[in-house]
Amino acid sequence: MVHGILLARVPAPDAEDLVQDVFMSAMDRLPALRDGGAFGGWLASIARSKAADYMRSRKWMVEVPATLAAAGPPAESRLEALRILACIQELPEAYRETLVLRLVEGLTGPEIAEQTGLTAGSVRVNLTRGMKLLRERINVGKAP
């Protein structure tokens, strides 16, 4: 779940690194968690905050294309995955996070609701509308 939330906001290679930062940060803040039942939503909020901090801190950096940033030439299928991920990252925030958790992390809608603290209804709406927008964007990308 944490990786999915990060992946919805930051470049794929950086998301993997940030996962552990989120857990370390959560460990530090654990005494502030009063309601164990709210753990998922609490951890999700730390992940969102970490992603936002990260994106702010890299504003001055020069973007390195994913193809160059990778250690070697990525497989065509990975390139396609990165292209689709870029389309998802352009969607409104609510849709991108839910779509990444569903399509990348493989969580079901009910699992996303349970882990992020969102209502099942919201997740369902986000999935349906997000998927519609994603299809449109991918189709636009394919147009000549």
Next chain:
Amino acid sequence: MKDDYLWDGSGQAEPAVARLESVLGQLRLKHSKAPVPRRRWIPGAAAACLLAGAALWQAMSVPPPAATAWKMEDRALVAGEVVRTGAGESRRLWAEGFGQVELAPSGELSIAESRSGYHRFDLRAGTMHALILAPPGAFVVDTPSSRAVDLGCQYTLTVDRKGNGTLDVETGWVAFLHAGMESFVPAGARCLTRRDAGPGIPFLRDAPAKLVEATRRFAETPSETAIREILDNARKEDALTVWHVMTRTEGRQREMAFERLGRLVSIPAEVTAERIGRGEAAAIDLCWNALGLESAQWWRGWRRKW
């Protein structure tokens, strides 16, 4: 149901969704990958430790309720405390230098969170009136259907027995949020919120009755008929309502709202229907500027979803 596979993986896999899952699945975090040198543990283990730690922490420590900055009848309220009012009685809560909240008869309110610079209430039922002097974002009220974030103002919030709500802003602004949806409600405006759909489209309290009724129908089902009704009945001063319709719709419906907005206010030439259709944040921002709500300039940058 059509989206069952997308929802919970049941039913027949839709080819397009299954293909996206297959392609994107390779970006999933691999727990078996070689450890990054600067880290010593993998996220799976970290998650397990955290969960265990959270459970242990819960079991071992039951901190006493902390007194908050909020007072009622000269008594400090504690975090988590529930305030209820009977028929015919009301209660006033206040925090020195921050603001005050009045709970009307037959209401129920609790202090969910209270710390320096941030206070979150939970309005479960009834009506509360807030007068907040603190900076924007410092006072938040959760209701069963939306979260109201104070942006420096005075407002009245009501929650009915079904968990639906009504927000009336008297001065300043309030942001009404739920699951990625936002409504910005200025002084003189009202916004309804539904338990199953979150915040609706805000409208001025003196808006034409047909427009108000259409915003209610839009909240139930954002049909083209409801959208047309809103757009056809919008006056110049209802541009705020039209702007919200534009940000909540897509495709042709968004185009219709953009076109109508352009007739109500002066939109810069650089903002085109194509840019709005693509959901370009800068273009939507320029449309917001065109509403002429200058008093909002100081807070508008606090958080932007579009």
